[in-house]
Amino acid sequence: MSFPSYRARLTTRIVTLSMVSLVLVLAMIGGTLWLSWQLQGAGAAINDAGSLRMRANAVALALIGRGQFPPSRLQAEMDQMNGTITRLHQGDPARPLFLPNDADVRSQFDQVARAWHAQLEPAARAGMTGDPDAASRYLRELPDFIGGADQLVVRIEQENARKTAWLRISQMALAAMACIGTLAIVYLLHLWIVVPVQRLQEGLARIKRRDFHARLPVVTNDEFGRLAAGFNRMAVELQTLYEDLEGRVETKMAELAAQNRELTTLYEMAAFLNQPNDVDVLCRGFLVRLTRQFDADGAAVRLVTEDGQVRLIGSEGLPAALLQDERCFVADGCACDARPCQHAGFASVATFDIVSQGERLGAFSLHFSGERTMPPSEAQLLGTLGAHFGTALKSRRLAALARQLAVSEERNLVAQGLHDSIAQSLNFLKMQVHLLDAATREARMDEIREIVPLLAGGVAESYDDVRELLVNFRTKLGTGELRRAVDEAIGRFGAQTGIAPELDYRDEGGLSLPPDQQLQVLFILQEALSNIRKHAEAQRVFVTIVNERDFTLLVEDDGQGYDQREMAELGETHVGFHIMRERAQRLGATLCLTGAPGRGARVELVLPARVRQAA
Known part of the structure; x- marks a missing residue:
């Protein structure tokens, strides 16, 4: 179909x-x-031209009565006259003021200007020098000058009247053009837009009446022309579709029903697999849903074990003899031998892998008593179900591993908690018990009286250490509860030692630490205070906590301190320092331990903003 080339696009038109x-x-x-x-501008020129007569008379009065007025009066009047003539000659766009661009007006103005400059102004200046005939000469020339000025005003007014007539004609022409233009625009828009829209409405009405033979004339190559061509293509397609609509609807409905069943199966299976069930319940529910959804007579799940064997984990609807034959085989072998299945009455078997992130975890099989060909859509769905099942199995294995790691980490924390103080206390008590036993056998009462208080003190210290560890392990913090926990830890330290630490807690607008980071910071504070209680023999303890962009914890004492080289040689054998370093490493923080013999010790923890977590 060709379009007329002279028609431009509707937008362009x-x-x-x-x-x-x-x-x-x-x-x-x-x-x-x-x-x-x-x-x-001409109106302003009329005013100034009319003022020439008044200013000429004012000069005459000043000239006649020069004895009565000061000489400056005549000069001022002449300056005003010259200024008016100059403005008329040069114009003033700011007012605006200018003479009309007409030859008669310009000629008349030149005559008036010459009359002033050649006749009246020389007579007036002669009068200023004392010439007695100057006034009479000025008065003789004055009527001609006034007549010329009046004639200039008349000619300017005539030119203004002509331009006023042109202005009225222009306004009437503008009104006429507006009316004609409006009618032309309305007509063209009706022709370009309304008529094609009406044709389109008529075509749609015919389509609504199921008259799919409706066609629109394509007479332009603009947007409506392309729209009409598209309407015609649509009508052709509708006509084609309507002729075999029933068959297409049935096919689409069957496809939609199949897709709906697949989505329902995926949803139900995903909902079941996300429930917190163990592996046996998971396999059982998975097989029951598979057999029900795909009309299978039996199903089985086999998983790859760590020793490379494929073991039967669960089954549904399979005889015991078949299960015994397929209990275990190598991982790279066939998941199901067809001969035992045929002997058990199953004519066809479909097997699919159980995978998770590319790792093959096993396979599941569906057993049918009759011949069954698996269409590609069902095979794809079963593969997807196998992937979901594999993900669920993988998540349960990872959850079990996480629980094992959590138990191992908790044990490690307990082992770290039972560090050198309790072990040394028990060793000390053991040695004192041996000494007590020897003194008792030899009845050395003086030694017995010395040993018993030492035993009582060692037991009390061990009891305090155990109670402190139990309190630490049971500590739980919520968001924003660090200050309360710090106050409690410092209060316990004061009750145990009789030393009231000086606390400087500054919250400089930093965000609150999350509970897990708060707990690690509290543990480090408790460990630092515990070391001071056991080893420092301090008189004063200072605790500073600053929460701004970086989080800082500083614990200082004035005790006996320690030799840093000896501590470096001890390394991990000094369990208290080692615990603090491990906790700081978990936080991603920087821990600085400093001290000197007789000068106290200092523990500084800095948690930079880049590793801080949001509370």
Whole structure:
């Protein structure tokens, strides 16, 4: 189908029409503004030209009565006259003021200007020098000058009247053009837009009446032309579709029903697999849903074990003899031998892998008593179900491993908690018990009286250590509870030692630490205080906590301190320092331990903003 080449796009036509209308309107408006400006300037010129007569008479009065007025009066009047003539000659766009651009007006103005400069002004200046005939000469020339000025005003008014007539004609022309342009625009828009829309509405009405033979004439190559061509293509397709609509609807409904069943199966299976069941319940539910959904007579799940064997984990609807034959085989062998299945009454078997993130975890099989060909859509669905099942199995294995790691980590924390203080206390008690036993056998009462208080003190210290560890292990913190826990830890330290630590807790607008980071910071504080209690023999303890962009914990004492080289040689054998370093490493923080013999010790923990977590 060809389009007429002379028709432009609808958008181009509308834009062109709008631009032409705009240019014409702006031209007319500009013309009227120019005429108005000319009339305004000429009106000001009329006022100044009319003032020439008044100023000429004022000069005459000043000239006649020069004995009565000061000489400056005549000069001022002459300056005003010269200024008025100069303004009329040069114009003043700011007012605006200018003479009309007309030859008669310009000629008349030149005559008036010459009359003043050649006749009246010389007579007036002669009068200023004392010439007695100057006034009579000025008065003889004055009537001609006034007549010329009046004639100048008349000619300017005539030119203004002509321009006023042009202004009225322009306004009427603008009104007429607006009316004609509006009618033309309405007609063109009706022709370009309304008529094609009406044709389209008529075509849609015929389509609504199921008249799929409806076609629109394509007479332009603009947007409506392409729309009409698209409507015709749509009508052809609708006509084709309607002819075999029933068959297509049945096919689509069957496809939608199958897809709906697949989605329902996926949803139900995903919902079941996400429940917190153990592996046996998971396999049992998976097989029951498979046999029900795919009308299978039996099903089985086999998983790959760590020793490379494939073991039967669960089954549904399979005889015991078949299960015994397929209990275990190598991982790279066939998941199901067809001969035992045929002997058990199953004509066909379908097997699919159980995978998770590319790792093959096992396979599951569906057993059918009759011949069954698995269509590609069902095979794809079963493969997807195998992937979901594999993900569920993998997550349960990872959860079990996580629980094992949690138990191992908890044991490690307990082992770290039972560090050198309790072990040394028990060793000390053991040695004292041996000494007590020897003293008892030899009845050395003095030694017995010395040993018993030592035993009592060692037992009390061990009891305090155990109670402190139990309190630490049971500590739980919520968001924003670090200050309360710090106060409690410092209070316990004061009750145990009789030393009240000086706390400087500054919250400088930093965000609250999350509970897990708060707990690690508290454990480090408790360990630092425990070391001071056991080893420092301090008199004063200072605790500083600053929560700003970086989080800082500083614990200082004035005790006996320690030799840093000896501590470096001890390494991990000094369990208290080692525990603090491990906790700081978990936080991603920097831990600085400093001290000197007789000068106290210092523990500084800095948690930078880049590793801080959001509470």
